Amino acid sequence: MSAYAALAEPHRRQILDLLLDGERPAGELVEHLGLSQPGVSKHLKVLREAGLVAVRTEGRQRVYALRPEPLVEVDRWLEPYRAFWSKRLDALERHLEENP
């Protein structure tokens, strides 16, 4: 699954947001999400396959960490759009200056 498709699901974005604060074992993610354990595990699988998270086994726990590389790609895709909307904002500013 592509990074874009992985990000389409709100719970998966929430998982990534949680991992921004640092790595966490799967169980901790389950606590925060209010989803069933198997449900979270499925989402983690999708995120793994999209390369958005990495797992490490530590004792009986599976510790998940953020892998931002696929997001870099999304960020690059957005690049030309940033030019587009800042152009628009500039035009708005000029308009406001000329019509105060």
Next chain:
Amino acid sequence: MSAYAALAEPHRRQILDLLLDGERPAGELVEHLGLSQPGVSKHLKVLREAGLVAVRTEGRQRVYALRPEPLVEVDRWLEPYRAFWSKRLDALERHLEENP
């Protein structure tokens, strides 16, 4: 549908990319996409509902234009992740300097 979900489909991203160059009538998008006309029309509907495009009727044509606002939201969501990966790249750089 959320902007994220709208972006999950490659053809829809392609449509947005085409609109970066300027507005275009639906038919022109059909030509470029190699999809059936109804197929493209469905994707356009999704993009409309996600607020990613605007339509204007011009004679018998329907001219589509990019509306970047929802992408700004995605860009904002990405913001903290940028800090995350640049931190990582910095660490890599230091490593390379110290181990040339």
Next chain:
DNA sequence: TGCTCATATTTCCATATGGAAATATGATTT
């Protein structure tokens, strides 16, 4: 070895999705 904890996988179900084909709509031309 048997037991328990943490997590993954499987199964089932209802719903959503994308594509192709057919049809409908609305504006322009004749």
Next chain:
DNA sequence: AAATCATATTTCCATATGGAAATATGAGCA
């Protein structure tokens, strides 16, 4: 008003998706 052009909507189908419940796996412990 009828015909035509551009596009939207509907219908059908196969496949994907997310969630809940049940089950399986694998590591550490008694």
